[in-house]
Amino acid sequence: MSLKITTKLVEESNISSFDPENIVFGRVFTDHMFSCDFRNNQWQDFRIEPFGKIPLSPTLSALHYGQAIFEGMKAVKNDDGVITLFRPLENLARLNRSAERMCMPQLPEEIFMQALQKLLILDKEWIPAKRGSSLYIRPFMFAIDDFLGVKPSENYCFMIYACPVSSYYSQPLKVRIEEKYTRASKGGVGAAKCAGNYAAAMYPTKLAQKDGFDQVLWTDGEQHQYLEETGTSNVFVITEDTIYTPQLNDSLLAGITRDSIIKLLRSQGKNVIEKQISVKELIQWHEKGELREMFVSGTAATVTNIEMFSYMDKKYPVNATGNLLSTEIVNAFNDMKTLITPDKFDWITILQESKMVHQ
Ligand SMILES: *Cc1c(COP(=O)(O)O)cnc(C)c1O
Numbered sequence: 001m002s003l004k005i006t007t008k009l010v011e012e013s014n015i016s017s018f019d020p021e022n023i024v025f026g027r028v029f030t031d032h033m034f035s036c037d038f039r040n041n042q043w044q045d046f047r048i049e050p051f052g053k054i055p056l057s058p059t060l061s062a063l064h065y066g067q068a069i070f071e072g073m074k075a076v077k078n079d080d081g082v083i084t085l086f087r088p089l090e091n092l093a094r095l096n097r098s099a100e101r102m103c104m105p106q107l108p109e110e111i112f113m114q115a116l117q118k119l120l121i122l123d124k125e126w127i128p129a130k131r132g133s134s135l136y137i138r139p140f141m142f143a144i145d146d147f148l149g150v151k152p153s154e155n156y157c158f159m160i161y162a163c164p165v166s167s168y169y170s171q172p173l174k175v176r177i178e179e180k181y182t183r184a185s186k187g188g189v190g191a192a193k194c195a196g197n198y199a200a201a202m203y204p205t206k207l208a209q210k211d212g213f214d215q216v217l218w219t220d221g222e223q224h225q226y227l228e229e230t231g232t233s234n235v236f237v238i239t240e241d242t243i244y245t246p247q248l249n250d251s252l253l254a255g256i257t258r259d260s261i262i263k264l265l266r267s268q269g270k271n272v273i274e275k276q277i278s279v280k281e282l283i284q285w286h287e288k289g290e291l292r293e294m295f296v297s298g299t300a301a302t303v304t305n306i307e308m309f310s311y312m313d314k315k316y317p318v319n320a321t322g323n324l325l326s327t328e329i330v331n332a333f334n335d336m337k338t339l340i341t342p343d344k345f346d347w348i349t350i351l352q353e354s355k356m357v358h359q
Pocket of ligand 1: 072193229231232233234253254255257297298299300
């Protein structure tokens with residue numbers, strides 16, 4: 001089915017304000033954005049318009065009660081100008097899982113994919129071709145009822161905008177293992193990519209940053225004993241012969257980068273274990289000299305090493321130089337996304353003028 005998308009183009013592109021050599025994350029947006037509304041139980045009014053402000057009622061539940069979810073994905077352009085997306089249907093599947101948890105409507109695949117295709121082709125000049133740079137894409141959905149009430153809204157808006165980005169972190173991270181605050185609890189909404197989770201994390205993160213850390217490394221909400229993840233990224237711990245990552249649960253966001261790393265490393269015959277990782281165990285590995293490397297993974301953060309973690313005011317340095325597994329992984333993903341290596345996992349979607357195709 002071909003979606004009818006009403007398109008209103010910018011009068012003049014803003015692209016001259018964009019310097020690909022000097023990109024600041026999240027400050028410059030492409031010329032256009034996609035929107036559609038869910039009204040009378042139906043997605044409708046598909047439109048692409050110049051990026052800009054949107055008229056909203058002050059009553060809407062997204063603002064008061066937090067019915068708002070989002071996704072983050074990237075488009076990459078290779079030296080031949082070919083544009084690819086990495087596992088976009090996984091983002092849609094997760095958007096729809098988040099929607100279910102927040103009592104919001106499901107978004108059909110044809111809307112998601114056709115909106116992406118049309119918007120990205122229109123704004124393709126904005127996708128940086130430099131290795132490591134990309135177009136960050138932000139699909140999101142929020143409630144737009146124009147009356148007040150603590151109940152699921154009837155009307156929603158789904159939108160997509162995009163911004164060119166280089167890497168999110170330029171340095172390895174210093175993280176503090178959290179002992180007091182909780183990002184997400186058992187039975188809560190930590191596994192949904194919903195807006196409130198990030199607001200909840202801001203205060204403890206601010207405290208950690210005041211003490212010189214980049215991020216909080218969250219622990220389980222009950223005992224603060226088991227590693228969970230950092231702000232917007234999953235975490236991996238590498239010992240002499242094994243790669244560990246916390247097993248998924250309902251207070252942990254199931255990262256697509258996390259899943260891709262596990263599959264990639266297992267395909268190389270490496271031993272990857274998903275399990276509960278206690279802080280005690282991490283410190284034991286450190287003390288025995290078995291801890292080789294730690295990194296976080298996410299679409300925005302890509303794969304970034306941790307050079308130090310702290311627990312109970314004690315600092316533990318971690319190697320973040322030399323031959324790193326994180327570098328191997330980033331290179332492998334970049335090679336896949338730019339079609340240098342074959343797509344043996346079926347993860348790459350090539351963007352074409354007429355339609356999306358699998359490689
Ligand atoms: C988005 C996100 C991640 C990473 O997910 P990816 O699909 O790899 O981008 C991890 N943790 C949290 C809390 C997130 O919001």
